[in-house]
Amino acid sequence: MEKQQKKPLYLKLRPWLILAPTLIVTLGILYPFCQAIFYSFTNFSLKSSVWEFVGIKNWVEMLKSTDFWHSLWVTVKYTVATVGLEMLLGLLLALALNRKDNLFSRILKVVLIFPLMVSPVIATLLFKLMTNSSVGIIEKFLNLFGVYAFPWTADSSTALFSVVLIDLWVNTPFVLLLVLAGLQGLPKSPYESAMIDGGTAWFTFKTLTLPLLKPVLLIALIFRFCAAVQEFSIIYSTTKGGPGDTLMNLSLSAYQEAFTYSSIGTAVPRILVLWLIINFVSKKLVSAWLKSKSANAG
Amino acid sequence: MAGIRLKEITKTYGSVKALDQISLDIKNNEFFVIFGPAGAGKTSILNVIAGITDPDEGDVYFDEKNMNYVEPKDRDVAMVFENYALYPHKTVYENIASSMRTKMHRQPQEIIDQKVKEVAELLNITELLERQPAQASNGQRQRIALGRALVRNPNVFLMDEPLAHLDAKLRNFMRKELKSIQERLHSTTVYVTHDYTEAMSLGDRIAVVNEGKIVQTGTAGEVYEFPGTEFVAKLFGDCEINLIPGQVVQEQGKLYLKLPWENHRCLLPEDVARVLREKEVTTVDLGARSAAIEYFRTPEEGCIQGQIYTNEPLGNKVELVVKAEQAMIRFTVKVDEKFQIDEKIYLRFDMEKCLFFHSDTKEFLTRHQRQTVRGGRGNGRA
Amino acid sequence: MYQRKSKFERTAGIAGTILLVVYMIFSLFPLVWMVITSFKSDVDMYKTLFIFKPTLENFKNVLTTGNYVKAFTDNFIICAGAVLISVIVGVPAAYALARYQFKKKESVAFTILSFKFAPEILIIIPLFAIFQTLHLYDTYLGMIWIYQFIGLPLLIWVLRGYFEDIPVEMERAAELDGYSWWSVFFKMLIPLIRPGLVAAALLSFIFCWNNFTFGLMLCGFHIQTITVSALTYIATDTVHYGQMAVASLIAIAPEIILCLCIQKHLVRGLSFGAVKG
Numbered sequence: 038m039e040k041q042q043k044k045p046l047y048l049k050l051r052p053w054l055i056l057a058p059t060l061i062v063t064l065g066i067l068y069p070f071c072q073a074i075f076y077s078f079t080n081f082s083l084k085s086s087v088w089e090f091v092g093i094k095n096w097v098e099m100l101k102s103t104d105f106w107h108s109l110w111v112t113v114k115y116t117v118a119t120v121g122l123e124m125l126l127g128l129l130l131a132l133a134l135n136r137k138d139n140l141f142s143r144i145l146k147v148v149l150i151f152p153l154m155v156s157p158v159i160a161t162l163l164f165k166l167m168t169n170s171s172v173g174i175i176e177k178f179l180n181l182f183g184v185y186a187f188p189w190t191a192d193s194s195t196a197l198f199s200v201v202l203i204d205l206w207v208n209t210p211f212v213l214l215l216v217l218a219g220l221q222g223l224p225k226s227p228y229e230s231a232m233i234d235g236g237t238a239w240f241t242f243k244t245l246t247l248p249l250l251k252p253v254l255l256i257a258l259i260f261r262f263c264a265a266v267q268e269f270s271i272i273y274s275t276t277k278g279g280p281g282d283t284l285m286n287l288s289l290s291a292y293q294e295a296f297t298y299s300s301i302g303t304a305v306p307r308i309l310v311l312w313l314i315i316n317f318v319s320k321k322l323v324s325a326w327l328k329s330k331s332a333n334a335g
Numbered sequence: 336m337a338g339i340r341l342k343e344i345t346k347t348y349g350s351v352k353a354l355d356q357i358s359l360d361i362k363n364n365e366f367f368v369i370f371g372p373a374g375a376g377k378t379s380i381l382n383v384i385a386g387i388t389d390p391d392e393g394d395v396y397f398d399e400k401n402m403n404y405v406e407p408k409d410r411d412v413a414m415v416f417e418n419y420a421l422y423p424h425k426t427v428y429e430n431i432a433s434s435m436r437t438k439m440h441r442q443p444q445e446i447i448d449q450k451v452k453e454v455a456e457l458l459n460i461t462e463l464l465e466r467q468p469a470q471a472s473n474g475q476r477q478r479i480a481l482g483r484a485l486v487r488n489p490n491v492f493l494m495d496e497p498l499a500h501l502d503a504k505l506r507n508f509m510r511k512e513l514k515s516i517q518e519r520l521h522s523t524t525v526y527v528t529h530d531y532t533e534a535m536s537l538g539d540r541i542a543v544v545n546e547g548k549i550v551q552t553g554t555a556g557e558v559y560e561f562p563g564t565e566f567v568a569k570l571f572g573d574c575e576i577n578l579i580p581g582q583v584v585q586e587q588g589k590l591y592l593k594l595p596w597e598n599h600r601c602l603l604p605e606d607v608a609r610v611l612r613e614k615e616v617t618t619v620d621l622g623a624r625s626a627a628i629e630y631f632r633t634p635e636e637g638c639i640q641g642q643i644y645t646n647e648p649l650g651n652k653v654e655l656v657v658k659a660e661q662a663m664i665r666f667t668v669k670v671d672e673k674f675q676i677d678e679k680i681y682l683r684f685d686m687e688k689c690l691f692f693h694s695d696t697k698e699f700l701t702r703h704q705r706q707t708v709r710g711g712r713g714n715g716r717a
Numbered sequence: 718m719y720q721r722k723s724k725f726e727r728t729a730g731i732a733g734t735i736l737l738v739v740y741m742i743f744s745l746f747p748l749v750w751m752v753i754t755s756f757k758s759d760v761d762m763y764k765t766l767f768i769f770k771p772t773l774e775n776f777k778n779v780l781t782t783g784n785y786v787k788a789f790t791d792n793f794i795i796c797a798g799a800v801l802i803s804v805i806v807g808v809p810a811a812y813a814l815a816r817y818q819f820k821k822k823e824s825v826a827f828t829i830l831s832f833k834f835a836p837e838i839l840i841i842i843p844l845f846a847i848f849q850t851l852h853l854y855d856t857y858l859g860m861i862w863i864y865q866f867i868g869l870p871l872l873i874w875v876l877r878g879y880f881e882d883i884p885v886e887m888e889r890a891a892e893l894d895g896y897s898w899w900s901v902f903f904k905m906l907i908p909l910i911r912p913g914l915v916a917a918a919l920l921s922f923i924f925c926w927n928n929f930t931f932g933l934m935l936c937g938f939h940i941q942t943i944t945v946s947a948l949t950y951i952a953t954d955t956v957h958y959g960q961m962a963v964a965s966l967i968a969i970a971p972e973i974i975l976c977l978c979i980q981k982h983l984v985r986g987l988s989f990g991a992v993k994g
Binding site for chain 3: 051052053055056058059060062063065066068069070072073076081083126129130132133134136145147148149150151152153154155156157158159160161162163164165166167169171172174177206209210211214215217218219222237238239252253256257260263267269270273274288291292295296301304305308309311312315316319326
């Protein structure tokens with residue numbers, strides 16, 4: 038009889054061969070990524086072809102500059118405001134929508150998703166269309182209450198409110214959609230036994246619904262967090278970070294460094310900080326998600 | 336048509352040893368049954384034969400040819416999967432015809448049509464042919480899966496619990512059909528089941544598997560009459576074998592078995608006594624199936640006294656559990672013999688029909704040899 | 718079982734309805750207003766709100782003058798090309814990640830996922846320099862190349878789930894029936910994941926369609942994406958609000974249609990397969 042054969046090479050390599058196109062394509066993104074890190078230690082500029090190593094100078098200067106800390110603060114404010122409100126609003130809306138099952142609620146479940154499909158830039162366009170001081174309908178509406186020429190994004194006191202509003206309009210449906218799916222997937226039997234035990238509605242919600250929804254809520258939170266913390270489109274298309282530097286978050290300040298001042302070396306550390314934040318928080322959230330998922334399963 | 340030989344097959348998943356040094360020699364055209372409790376590794380053995388799983392160690396041979404790492408499609412094997420594994424996007428007809436649509440087994444449309452209809456007829460699923468598998472019941476899906484394998488004429492049929500989801504009547508019918516199909520097709524069949532009646536009535540030989548190891552291989556008669564271990568003995572028979580600890584004592588040159596009832600001892604048959612003496616065994620587990628238990632309603636010589644504890648009808652038989660001091664003894668009686676709960680009953684063990692196991696290793700020691708037993712098929716009595 | 722509704726439940730019910738109605742207005746009115754404005758002439762814009770004589774003037778202006786139509790077709794070419802590449806690359810990868818056990822499997826999967834969450838600008842800055850040297854700046858090829866990264870993680874993660882939903886035994890059964898690896902893949906697996914594949918591809922298309930940063934920084938003279946082009950309607954401080962509305966309408970319309978097509982798969986797609994709606 039023949040001896041035992043070795044596993045043929047093509048069988049061993051098959052998964053890697055199938056993955057090969059993706060891996061090659063992936064290199065196309067990993068290469069610039071590594072290059073970006075490399076740039077952060079140089080005085081590379083888009084204007085001149087001559088550059089040299091400057092060590093950690095860019096990093097030190099960034100940490101010493103006040104506008105870095107300011108943009109970090111703007112990033113935090115924007116993220117907390119948008120993500121917090123979207124999660125809360127999305128959850129409440131989903132609960133309200135889930136209570137009813139009639140034609141109205143079924144139509145709502147479809148049409149309320151529309152804004153999610155709209156590009157943030159286009160959302161900004163619609164916002165301008167409505168808040169414009171000469172023809173905007175919201176302006177006209179506010180006039181009824183004696184408010185004239187509400188400044189919206191033009192004033193630093195209302196700018197953040199305005200962009201958060203646009204973000205809410207676009208992204209609340211995301212949370213709504215996910216939570217709704219989570220609610221519809223809830224098991225029936227714990228609710229039946231809770232009803233027999235005679236718990237109040239609030240108690241049932243607190244001890245049953247919320248823990249069961251935790252995985253879905255965490256998924257929504259991960260996606261929303263990672264997007265909000267690096268938000269660029271809405272702020273760029275409304276004020277480019279202004280008025281002044283009111284809305285200059287990390288993304289915009291990096292953009293400004295790189296494309297307005299042509300200084301790549303100082304731009305990259307800002308985004309790397311952003312990337313580190315995303316990495317750190319999303320890892321925590323993902324492990325919390327995995328834990329909550331297995332807790333609910335068992 | 337091929338014989339199959341597995342040589343020291345080992346497969347580990349993580350830290351779990353699914354298969355541990357499995358060696359099997361399945362003869363050409365044999366109906367070979369792999370039998371064991373759930374999770375024993377039965378399906379893993381089929382997967383190794385089919386080439387679905389590559390073993391970590393060991394060799395698979397079809398006849399003399401080493402099949403390690405030969406891809407499943409090149410092994411010419413037909414398999415019935417336990418969860419059916421039908422193609423949900425194809426009609427039942429196309430599911431059954433699927434193998435004949437491949438480059439490897441391509442057939443002209445008339446032959447396909449004829450074969451599919453023939454198999455559908457046999458399996459009584461003709462009216463389903465144009466439907467989707469999703470519209471079929473579990474029993475019907477199982478027959479479709481069976482049909483997909485039976486249209487072929489492969490080296491080897493592999494069947495993983497192919498009758499498990501059929502109702503009792505259909506199962507009996509299909510059991511007979513499978514046997515006759517196999518005899519007609521002259522193909523090697525490896526059949527996995529956890530149902531001992533299926534194993535005994537279908538298998539030319541049976542391999543009993545537990546925890547990834549082969550515990551015993553033999554004909555139905557062999558595994559029933561000469562189970563290698565207490566574990567195997569417990570698996571066969573619809574009323575579990577009674578295992579009673581006993582002490583071998585010698586009096587006036589004769590060996591007796593002392594059972595855990597006061598002053599209760601039984602004379603051991605000559606051939607049993609000889610083996611026990613040779614092996615110098617002093618304690619044994621007595622294995623007594625229903626057939627080895629005599630029962631009386633009135634006190635008799637050499638009987639132990641007990642009370643009916645439970646009384647469960649099983650079709651044409653009734654399973655009794657009798658409490659005799661600390662021990663519970665179960666056996667079946669004919670249905671027309673009415674016994675009341677708590678009724679007194681007197682039992683005697685027929686040493687000529689009992690099995691003897693080593694009380695430490697739980698391995699088979701000996702039994703009284705009837706002339707006709709060895710080599711013959713068991714009568715399936717349980 | 719009959720239970721009297723508690724006071725809390727009744728209050729919650731009423732509050733829920735109010736919240737829904739208010740949110741519905743907040744959410745949908747901008748879209749309604751966009752449609753209304755797009756049919757309004759510049760003169761009517763200042764004078765009336767809802768009652769006016771509808772006109773197609775704005776559509777005519779946007780479609781005939783300026784480069785908005787070109788931006789629309791450019792955007793379409795880039796998005797379609799990008800989605801096509803991500804499908805070709807992503808489907809086999811999703812299969813490999815679903816079916817095979819190999820070392821580093823999960824790290825490969827998570828690296829791919831991390832593209833979705835990495836800040837786009839981080840990649841854009843070096844790419845800007847690379848594109849200049851490779852002459853990919855402001856070309857279809859360059860844009861398609863970078864846009865396919867938008868859809869790739871989505872496709873891989875969503876389709877991985879769809880592949881995992883197919884019992885592996887079915888695949889094995891097909892192999893034993895004599896199908897080659899390729900036939901199993903194309904005749905058995907692809908038909909089964911087709912609904913998921915179509916939905917994921919369309920969702921990738923929407924993601925690409927909406928992207929702003931790549932179009933802003935990596936092209937602009939020969940090629941303009943629709944989001945960048947639409948922004949010019951704000952930047953020029955135009956008084957043509959009607960055209961602004963039309964531009965928005967044209968950008969949004971394809972997305973609403975696609976969204977309705979993939980309704981059933983939306984949750985699964987948007988959550989990258991983590992929530993199976």
